[in-house]
Amino acid sequence: MRIFVSTGEVSGDLQGALLIKSLQQQAEKINLELDIVALGGEQMAAAGAKIIGDTSGIGSMGIIEALPYFLPTIQVQNRAIAYLKDNPPDIIVLIDYMTPNIAIGGYMEKHFPDVPVVYYIAPQEWVWSMSLERTKKIVSFTDKLLAIFPEEARYYQKKGANVNWVGHPLVDKMAKAPSRENAREKLGIKENEIAIALLPASRGQELKYLLPIIFQAAKNIQDKLDHVSFWIPLSLEKFRNKIEKSIQDYGLNAKIISEQKQEVLAAADFAITKSGTVNLELALLNVPQVVVYRLHPFTAWIGRKILKGSIPFASPVNLVVMKEIVPELLQEQATADNITQAAMTILLNSEKREETLNNYQKMRQLLGDLGVCDRAAQEILTMG
Numbered sequence: 001m002r003i004f005v006s007t008g009e010v011s012g013d014l015q016g017a018l019l020i021k022s023l024q025q026q027a028e029k030i031n032l033e034l035d036i037v038a039l040g041g042e043q044m045a046a047a048g049a050k051i052i053g054d055t056s057g058i059g060s061m062g063i064i065e066a067l068p069y070f071l072p073t074i075q076v077q078n079r080a081i082a083y084l085k086d087n088p089p090d091i092i093v094l095i096d097y098m099t100p101n102i103a104i105g106g107y108m109e110k111h112f113p114d115v116p117v118v119y120y121i122a123p124q125e126w127v128w129s130m131s132l133e134r135t136k137k138i139v140s141f142t143d144k145l146l147a148i149f150p151e152e153a154r155y156y157q158k159k160g161a162n163v164n165w166v167g168h169p170l171v172d173k174m175a176k177a178p179s180r181e182n183a184r185e186k187l188g189i190k191e192n193e194i195a196i197a198l199l200p201a202s203r204g205q206e207l208k209y210l211l212p213i214i215f216q217a218a219k220n221i222q223d224k225l226d227h228v229s230f231w232i233p234l235s236l237e238k239f240r241n242k243i244e245k246s247i248q249d250y251g252l253n254a255k256i257i258s259e260q261k262q263e264v265l266a267a268a269d270f271a272i273t274k275s276g277t278v279n280l281e282l283a284l285l286n287v288p289q290v291v292v293y294r295l296h297p298f299t300a301w302i303g304r305k306i307l308k309g310s311i312p313f314a315s316p317v318n319l320v321v322m323k324e325i326v327p328e329l330l331q332e333q334a335t336a337d338n339i340t341q342a343a344m345t346i347l348l349n350s351e352k353r354e355e356t357l358n359n360y361q362k363m364r365q366l367l368g369d370l371g372v373c374d375r376a377a378q379e380i381l382t383m384g
Contacts (some may be wrong), residue, residue: 001027001382002087005038006080006104007095008055008073010202010235013041015095015121020047022373026381034289037089039100053079055097056236057331073100081107083228088112091384094142098123102137109141116383120146120376121164126155127312127319135159144383146376149320150366167368167373170277174284175370177377179355183266187231187257194228195219197264197287198254199273200243202235206274207242214272215250216336221343223251230254231268233261234292254269270347274338275314279326283317283363290342291315291328320366 003023007016020036024047024106027034038049041056053076072079077100084092092108092115094101106118119142125135126149138145139161146166147153154163178186189195198218200211202357217232232247234256234381247254257264265271271282271289282289313319317326327342344350 001032001091002037002089002095003091003380003382003384004080004084004089004091004093005040005044005049005103006097007038007044008076008097008100009041010056011039012096013043013056013167014144014173014277016040016049017043017047018173018373019093019120020044022377023380024048025376032381036171037083037087039076039097051247052083055100057218063339065363072142076100077103079102084108085111088115091115092117093379093380094119094373096121096123098134100167101132108136115144115378117141117147118144118380118383120380121148121154124150124152126152133371141374144379146379148368148372149169150183151319151322164379165368166379167372168280169376170280171364171370172279172373173320173365175264177285180266180285183260183263186260186263187253187267190227192227194225195268196228196230196272196343197268197282198230198232198271199235199271199278200232200275201239202276202278205295207239208273210292210334211243211246213294213334213339214292215246215252216285217339217343218252218254219250219342220336220340221347224340224344225347228253231264232256233264234258248349251271260264270343272343273329275316278368279315279317283326283360286354286360288346289317289326290339291317291326292334292339293328294334295331309371315362317325317363320363321359325356325363 003028024034036049038044039052039053039055041054056078058222086371108115108117121147121316139159142161145156145161145163147163148168150165153163198214200214201207215331222228230252232243232254243256266285271287272290275290275291275293279291308347314328314330315326318324329338340361
């Protein structure tokens with residue numbers, strides 16, 4: 001069976017890799033050979049996909065921010081469509097990555113209507129509610145939508161999609177994470193040490209808008225607390241030099257980690273992090289966090305004018321339960337002082353910490369049971 005998988009950015013590459021591993025395991029059980037071709041990154045390649053376009057570094061949030069990626073996105077989208085024209089697969093799997101995937105889905109609907117299209121982790125129209133036209137388009141070309149959030153399933157079902165809620169793939173991934181004790185031992189973190197994970201960027205724009213305020217907050221915390229160390233999992237190798245220089249500039253007791261990323265998250269007492277998939281990883285590991293995000297002021301202004309405050313939350317942790325269980329500091333609120341204050345409140349207040357952990361437990365129930373990737377893989381293979 002030939003499967004074409006399309007996704008982008010670092011988080012899409014991770015989700016794609018998890019799915020590909022499950023697809024291969026499930027296919028082996030029924031003695032089926034798979035040929036997987038993809039738009040993705042290193043993690044998907046390591047899982048066994050042939051990558052025809054590396055999209056792990058092509059990604060942005062916002063209007064101004066998207067401009068540098070406009071041409072690379074169109075180029076990779078066209079390359080995928082040209083490949084599909086000459087090599088129509090048995091099944092297409094789209095993962096997030098809205099603009100290219102809507103183009104690919106539309107192309108398949110028009111030219112290869114008999115090839116089933118599965119959307120796994122659909123665009124978050126259920127959050128933004130920005131374009132009914134876009135939702136209609138997604139529903140039109142998608143033969144099956146595999147939802148990861150209950151709210152996502154309800155939204156697309158209402159709009160007429162054939163939906164199955166499989167749960168969130170991170171439930172599987174984090175079940176295999178090391179314990180806090182093992183992770184700290186591996187990284188050499190002492191018992192009395194306060195380990196704080198800093199997660200400033202998986203996109204280029206975030207180095208510009210988030211790294212300075214997160215590192216200044218880290219410096220403030222370092223000045224206030226003894227025995228504190230900072231751990232920075234590297235999302236893309238090309239960010240290393242900028243982050244190393246910033247560690248020196250701010251005088252931080254910090255280490256960049258490129259191999260043991262999961263150990264860093266598991267070992268942490270606290271995290272200061274950008275908004276994104278990593279918020280859920282931290283929640284599943286019971287690590288309290290403060291979530292930060294900033295966009296170009298023009299993008300933020302446009303967003304407010306068009307959306308008129310309709311986005312309830314930025315972090316998926318809060319979106320799952322539709323209430324603030326981790327502090328979010330967005331745009332003007334995202335200052336080093338505010339981050340410091342939010343962090344110190346949780347670090348020094350055991351009741352606040354306990355409240356966060358209890359809320360994490362409630363949120364976890366809405367992410368589904370173990371075996372998410374296997375359920376998604378089985379659904380996909382039965383359609384081919």
